[in-house]
Amino acid sequence: MPSRQYATFEVADQLFGVDVAQVQEVLRFHEYTRVPLAPTSVGGLFNLRGQVIAAVDLRVQLGLPPRDLNVPAMNVIVSVDDEWVSLLVDRIGEVIELDDDAFEPPPDTLAGAYRNLIVGTFKLQDRLMLALDARRAADTTVPVPAQHSA
Amino acid sequence: MDELGDIIQEFLVESHENLDQLDRDLVALEQDPGSREMLSSIFRTIHTIKGTSGFLAFHRLETLTHAGESLLSRLRDGAQQMNPASADALLAMVDTVRTLLGSIEETGGEGDVDVESVIAQVQECIEDPSAPKAKPAAKAKKAAAPKAPAAEKAQVEAETEVEAEPEPVAEAEPEPEPVKAVKAAEPSPTAPPAAAHPAEETGQNARRSIAESSIRVDVDLLDTLMRLVGELVLTRNQIVRGVSEVSDPALVRTTQRLNLITSELQESVMKTRMQPIDHIWSKLPRVVRDLSGSLGKQVKLAMEGKETELDRSLLEAVKDPLTHLVRNAVDHGIETVEERVAKGKPGQGTLTLRAYHEGGHVIVEIKDDGAGIDVERVAQTALDRGVVTRDQLARMESREIIALVFQPGFSTAKKVTNVSGRGVGMDVVKTNIEQIGGAVDVDSTLGKGTTWRLTIPLTLAIIQALTVECGAERYAIPQVGVDELVFVDGQSGQAIEHVSGAPVYRLRGKLLPLVRLDETLGLPVRNSDRDVYIAVLQADGRRFGLVVDRVLNTEEIVVKPLTGRMKDVGVYAGATIVGDGKVALILDIPSLARRSHLAAEAAERAQLDHADTRPRGGSIERLLIAGIGERRVAIPLDMVTRLEEFPVERIERVGSREVVQYRDHILPVIRLASLLGCYDVSEGETVPAVVYTERGRSVALVVEQIVDIVEDHIESRSDLDDDGLTGSAVIQQRVTELLDVRRAILAADPRFYAEMSEITNSMVGA
Numbered sequence: 004m005p006s007r008q009y010a011t012f013e014v015a016d017q018l019f020g021v022d023v024a025q026v027q028e029v030l031r032f033h034e035y036t037r038v039p040l041a042p043t044s045v046g047g048l049f050n051l052r053g054q055v056i057a058a059v060d061l062r063v064q065l066g067l068p069p070r071d072l073n074v075p076a077m078n079v080i081v082s083v084d085d086e087w088v089s090l091l092v093d094r095i096g097e098v099i100e101l102d103d104d105a106f107e108p109p110p111d112t113l114a115g116a117y118r119n120l121i122v123g124t125f126k127l128q129d130r131l132m133l134a135l136d137a138r139r140a141a142d143t144t145v146p147v148p149a150q151h152s153a
Numbered sequence: 154m155d156e157l158g159d160i161i162q163e164f165l166v167e168s169h170e171n172l173d174q175l176d177r178d179l180v181a182l183e184q185d186p187g188s189r190e191m192l193s194s195i196f197r198t199i200h201t202i203k204g205t206s207g208f209l210a211f212h213r214l215e216t217l218t219h220a221g222e223s224l225l226s227r228l229r230d231g232a233q234q235m236n237p238a239s240a241d242a243l244l245a246m247v248d249t250v251r252t253l254l255g256s257i258e259e260t261g262g263e264g265d266v267d268v269e270s271v272i273a274q275v276q277e278c279i280e281d282p283s284a285p286k287a288k289p290a291a292k293a294k295k296a297a298a299p300k301a302p303a304a305e306k307a308q309v310e311a312e313t314e315v316e317a318e319p320e321p322v323a324e325a326e327p328e329p330e331p332v333k334a335v336k337a338a339e340p341s342p343t344a345p346p347a348a349a350h351p352a353e354e355t356g357q358n359a360r361r362s363i364a365e366s367s368i369r370v371d372v373d374l375l376d377t378l379m380r381l382v383g384e385l386v387l388t389r390n391q392i393v394r395g396v397s398e399v400s401d402p403a404l405v406r407t408t409q410r411l412n413l414i415t416s417e418l419q420e421s422v423m424k425t426r427m428q429p430i431d432h433i434w435s436k437l438p439r440v441v442r443d444l445s446g447s448l449g450k451q452v453k454l455a456m457e458g459k460e461t462e463l464d465r466s467l468l469e470a471v472k473d474p475l476t477h478l479v480r481n482a483v484d485h486g487i488e489t490v491e492e493r494v495a496k497g498k499p500g501q502g503t504l505t506l507r508a509y510h511e512g513g514h515v516i517v518e519i520k521d522d523g524a525g526i527d528v529e530r531v532a533q534t535a536l537d538r539g540v541v542t543r544d545q546l547a548r549m550e551s552r553e554i555i556a557l558v559f560q561p562g563f564s565t566a567k568k569v570t571n572v573s574g575r576g577v578g579m580d581v582v583k584t585n586i587e588q589i590g591g592a593v594d595v596d597s598t599l600g601k602g603t604t605w606r607l608t609i610p611l612t613l614a615i616i617q618a619l620t621v622e623c624g625a626e627r628y629a630i631p632q633v634g635v636d637e638l639v640f641v642d643g644q645s646g647q648a649i650e651h652v653s654g655a656p657v658y659r660l661r662g663k664l665l666p667l668v669r670l671d672e673t674l675g676l677p678v679r680n681s682d683r684d685v686y687i688a689v690l691q692a693d694g695r696r697f698g699l700v701v702d703r704v705l706n707t708e709e710i711v712v713k714p715l716t717g718r719m720k721d722v723g724v725y726a727g728a729t730i731v732g733d734g735k736v737a738l739i740l741d742i743p744s745l746a747r748r749s750h751l752a753a754e755a756a757e758r759a760q761l762d763h764a765d766t767r768p769r770g771g772s773i774e775r776l777l778i779a780g781i782g783e784r785r786v787a788i789p790l791d792m793v794t795r796l797e798e799f800p801v802e803r804i805e806r807v808g809s810r811e812v813v814q815y816r817d818h819i820l821p822v823i824r825l826a827s828l829l830g831c832y833d834v835s836e837g838e839t840v841p842a843v844v845y846t847e848r849g850r851s852v853a854l855v856v857e858q859i860v861d862i863v864e865d866h867i868e869s870r871s872d873l874d875d876d877g878l879t880g881s882a883v884i885q886q887r888v889t890e891l892l893d894v895r896r897a898i899l900a901a902d903p904r905f906y907a908e909m910s911e912i913t914n915s916m917v918g919a
Contacts, residue, residue, distance in 0.1 A: 036736040037626055039674035040722045048719075048728055048736040053384045055713045055728045055736050086716060144721070 005103045009125075011096030011132060012079055014061045018096060018132045020125070025081045025137045029095055032058075033075035043069055044143040046076075046091050056080065058089040059141050066116030081137045088141040099132075101125050106134070164205050165258050166367055171198045172254075175247050179240060186235035195243075196225040202250065214253045217268045220275040221246040227279060239278045245271045375425055382415075382422045383615060383711035387730050389415040390708060394732040423611065427462035430508045430517065433472045434459060437479055441504060444483045451490055451501040452483055461508035463515050467609060470589045471517070474582040478519045478605050479504065481579075486523035486603050496600065498522070514591075514633065515611060520604040526597035528554050538563065555597055559583045587743060590616060592633050592691075608633060618710045618739065620731060621688060622703040624676040627737040629710050629729055630688060634742040636696065638704055639687040640861070642885050648683070649700070658687055658698055661864070665689065667698045668745055673724065692746035699745065708732070712739065775864050777843065778889060779856035782831040785889040786856070787882070792894045794846040796859060798839040804855075810901075813842075813853060820844070823901035824855045825892070829878075845898065852901040861885065 009020030010029070035047025035058055046060040046069070058078060063069050070076060070091060078089040109121045117133070120140050125132045175198055182191050203218035221243060227233050249271045256264040389411060396408040438454050445452040463471070487493075487502035494500050507518040528551045535541045535557045546554070557563060561580040579593075586593045590610045597603040610616055610633065617632035639660065641649060649656050649667060656667040667687065671678050679685075679702070687698035710729040719725055726741040775790040797815070804813050804822055811822040822842070842853040863884055879893045898905050 034735055036728075036738065038719060038722070038725075038738065039626075039676055040724060041719055045719070048738075050730045050734050050736050053387065053730065055715075055730065057716060057719065 006100050007103060008098055008100050009132070009134065010079065010098050012077065012090075012092040013094040013096060014065060014092050015067055016093075018127075018130055019061075019092070019135045020096075020099070020132045021079070021081060021090075021135045021137045021140075023098055025083070027080040027082055027087055029080070030078050031075050032078050032089075033073075035072050037072075042143045046070070046072055049078075049089070051080070051087070051089075054087065056087050056089050057143075058091050059143055060091050061140060062091070064116065064120060064140055064143075081141060083138045083141045090137075090140055099127075101132075109133070161209060161257065161261075164209065165254055168202055168205075168250075168254055170369075171202065172247055172251050174198070176244070179243055179247065182235060183237065183240045189229065192225065192229040192235075196222065196229050199225060211253070211257065211263055213263045213266065213268045214250065214257075217246060217249055217253070217272055220272045221250075224275050224279050233279075242271075242275045242278045246275055370425070375422075378422050379426065382419050385415055386419055386615065386709060387711055387734075390732045391734055419615070423464070423615075424462070426464050426466075428465050428468055429460045429462050430468065430515075431456075431459040433468055433475060434506060437476070437506070440476060440479060441483055444480060445487075448484065449489055450483065450487055452487055453501050453503045455503060455505045456507075457505065458508035461510065461515060463609065464611060467589055467611075470585065471591075471607065471609060474585045474593070474607070475517065475519070477582050478607075479506075482519055482521040482523065482603070482605070486521035486525075488524050492524075510611075515609045517607040517609065518604055519607075520602065522602040525599040525601050525603055526555050526558070526595070527599055531555060531557055534563065535560070552596075555595055558595065559593070587692075590631055590633060615709050615711055617707060618729070619688065619707050620705040620710075620737065621670075621686070621699075621701040622705055623670040623674070623701045627705065627731055627735070628670070628701075629731070629737050629739045630690070630699070631726070631739065631742065632707060634690050634692050636689040636691050639689060639698070640863070640885065641683065641685050641687060642863075644883060644885070649685070656700070660689065660698070665696065665698045667700050669700045670740075671700075671702075673745065690742050690746070692742040695746050697746060699740075710737075710739070775862065776884065776889075776891075777862050778860040778884065779825070779841075779843065780858040780860045781826050781829060781856055784829070784831065785860060785884070785887055786825060786829070786878075786892050787884060787889045788843060788854070788892050788894060790862065792845050793843050794851070795844040797842045797844050797853065799842055799853070799855070800839050801837070804840075815844070815851070815853070818851065820851050820853050821902040822853045822855055823897060825897065826855075826857065828897055828900055829890075845894070847905075850902065850905055852898050852905060854897055854901070 008023040010023045010026045011018055011020040013019070030051075032049055035049050037047050038045050038057075042063075044060050044063040046058040046063075048055050048057055050056075056078075058076075060069050076091045077093070077095050079092055079095070080087055080089045082088075105125050106123045107126070108123055109118060110124065113121060120135055121133045122136045123134045125134065175195060178191055178195050182188060182195070185191070199218050199222050203215055203222055206212075206214035206218065224239060224242065228235050228239065233239075249266065249268055252266050253263055253268070256262065256266055392408055393412060396404055434456055437456075441452050441454045482504055487504065488496070488498075490500040493502060503522050505518070505520040507516075507520065509516055532541075532546055532554050535554070536543060536546065540557055540560045540563060541549070558579045559582075561578075563578055563580065583593050586607055586609070592608045593605065594608075595603065595605050618629040619632055619635050619638075620627055620629050622628075639658070641658070649658055651657070652664070656669065657664045658667055659665075665687070669678065670676075686701050686704045688701060688704065689696060689698050708731075710731070712727045713729055715725055715727050719728075723744050724741055725738045727739040728736050729739055731737045776787040777790055777793050777796075779786050779788060799813050799815075799822075804811050806812070807819075811824070812819050813822050814820070840855050841857075841859050842855045843859075844851055844853050878890045881888055881890045883889070895906075
């Protein structure tokens with residue numbers, strides 16, 4: 004049975020996953036250079052072995068208030084269109100292998116910002132994992148429906 | 154003649170490469186005799202050599218390759234089959250070509266290399282494909298004969314080869330067998346030149362041959378190298394910063410070496426991408442000739458600094474703007490012969506191109522001795538086109554007015570010619586140059602001529618930048634746009650003023666519009682306007698001050714492009730990694746300048762309202778602040794002719810005095826430290842010195858360091874007098890002693906004023 008590996012992580016107590024093939028590495032980092040005037044979803048820039056990487060605040064992308072960047076955050080570095088982008092998340096989970104037939108399209112009730120970023124859901128034993136579209140998650144040019152003001 | 158030399162050089166390099174390929178191809182061809190493709194490739198190579206050698210009048214080479222070409226064309230067209238005999242003949246030909254090239258390289262001529270025997274060998278293959286089989290040994294001997302001495306080694310090789318391949322001989326097939334024998338013997342005719350060649354070289358001189366001294370390298374590889382060196386520069390910066398905080402002499406020394414090596418490496422790698430500017434200049438004489446001819450003008454084109462090198466990619470980017478400026482100078486700058494003669498100028502105009510290095514940039518000047526730019530006409534045109542308002546014009550200096558020609562859609566040509574003035578004006582030149590991080594400005598004297606000056610970075614990847622701090626973050630400002638730095642000292646009563654709500658600063662009596670970086674970036678705005686720095690920037694022909702919290706330093710930074718999402722913000726030109734490894738954003742000066750537009754207008758209105766912008770009360774004085782030990786000493790800027798750095802070992806002693814050789818003169822030197830009774834603790838390799846010159850006499854005042862140049866109201870002054878001082882004042886929050894310059898000068902050169910009839914007290918500081 005075809006299956007796929009997902010790297011999982013948590014944002015606001017919700018479990019998300021992205022295709023493990025897209026993930027370059029995961030690291031904790033805390034010194035971000037803010038980019039004034041950039042969309043709030045751009046958490047900042049940081050230096051990863053000589054490369055300037057943009058960190059995207061997934062909380063903002065999901066329509067939540069931005070995270071406090073003075074507290075170290077976990078970076079899930081994904082490769083999108085040959086470019087490395089970091090997704091800022093709360094906690095890193097395991098890499099799990101899931102059968103494709105456990106996949107379900109996102110529920111119709113899924114609202115707003117979530118809906119744009121989620122490609123599907125997986126029912127795990129005790130919780131739900133939302134499969135994230137890494138490219139859309141990393142795209143900061145799309146205005147996020149404002150649910151909270153920053 | 155030189156050009157011909159270049160052509161021959163290129164020909165040799167290319168041919169050597171081709172011959173190596175040819176060797177491999179020929180051998181491969183033997184394995185796969187039917188390969189039409191390979192035959193064509195070989196044919197083309199030989200054909201190229203033949204063509205060029207004919208052009209360069211190397212007749213032996215030409216006849217030889219011609220013979221080879223004839224055989225190859227038969228083989229290619231299928232008129233005869235490739236066989237070992239023809240392969241031998243061709244390989245022999247290739248070797249002889251190589252010998253000829255070697256001779257050309259060393260002596261410039263073909264020498265007396267024997268080509269006849271090889272040509273004969275090749276001809277035989279053509280005339281009668283079966284003939285060579287009949288007398289292989291004889292032919293081999295014949296070919297080998299002229300080069301007998303060197304042949305021995307090859308002979309041995311040939312023999313071992315025979316021994317190593319006993320099978321084909323034993324097989325005794327009627328057709329191929331003798332041929333195989335020929336093949337075995339083959340190295341004897343062909344090897345001698347090959348063997349002789351290296352022997353000659355090592356024997357004669359160790360000079361590297363052309364083929365060895367240059368290689369072709371993939372540009373991608375160079376880019377990778379460049380990128381890696383960029384990383385190294387950053388890492389170096391981090392280490393240098395880190396080491397400055399520890400006091401381990403060994404580590405400091407090692408770091409200095411690392412610093413040096415990195416700089417040299419960076420320079421060398423940059424050089425691999427460098428090409429002389431002549432590459433783009435070489436087309437200009439023709440452009441000037443044709444253009445001046447069609448306009449009935451006489452123009453002499455002079456070029457200085459042809460060999461000045463620029464990064465290849467930048468060279469391409471500069472080509473069009475440069476051509477445009479040259480065409481413009483011929484079209485609009487230089488007058489017709491009659492006009493020139495009428496003005497008392499020589500009928501022939503001169504257009505001078507000059508390229509040189511200056512402060513990490515390459516400057517390219519395009520200078521004509523033509524009519525110059527008519528400020529009045531520029532002003533009128535700018536008015537007509539609505540580029541400026543009459544009010545604005547009234548307050549502009551002529552230099553600023555001339556700079557209006559860079560505004561979009563500006564052309565002052567009286568008539569639109571087919572040459573320039575098609576709306577593709579100076580604004581395009583400016584945009585193109587600014588795109589590569591450069592700048593363009595113009596200087597013109599009516600009736601005398603015009604000079605356009607392009608300032609181009611040496612390379613795109615690494616730039617000089619000023620790092621500043623604002624809020625919690627650091628930002629980098631490309632050095633090319635920075636004119637000067639001003640510290641707004643809260644203590645001395647200087648302040649940022651506001652007119653119509655827009656911040657301005659009085660810079661030497663003129664109002665400078667300000668842009669607050671914190672405000673522009675939407676950061677929390679600091680309350681105090683005191684103790685901030687103003688970076689005076691220039692962009693789009695507009696000067697403005699950028700207010701930042703702190704100026705950190707000037708360093709070389711590696712520009713990292715920003716992704717689209719950040720570029721859209723519009724204020725950033727890129728990002729870089731600074732000394733401590735953090736990312737800093739590079740500010741885009743032109744876009745900041747556009748944001749300064751509103752401030753500028755307010756400042757202009759204010760300038761008009763307050764015609765007298767001189768500060769009230771107190772006299773402003775510009776002072777050079779020098780550090781001597783822990784003390785700070787101020788020297789009036791009027792008393793500073795030049796600032797110099799003298800190597801310590803160049804300071805010599807004459808009697809009890811110290812002197813230094815300076816511009817063909819002996820310059821008396823006084824160390825301010827000893828004059829003021831401090832310990833001289835400077836121990837660098839060079840010492841900074843203030844040189845003062847008056848009526849041909851100069852003295853040098855050696856200080857420990859040059860700290861700053863400030864403007865100050867000399868009010869808060871005490872008469873706390875000390876030997877050699879006229880008093881002290883608080884400048885930049887520090888007590889600063891005012892030097893009695895006259896005394897210092899006399900200490901260095903007691904006769905300094907003796908021959909001057911008037912000694913005015915006004916020279917003494919205040």
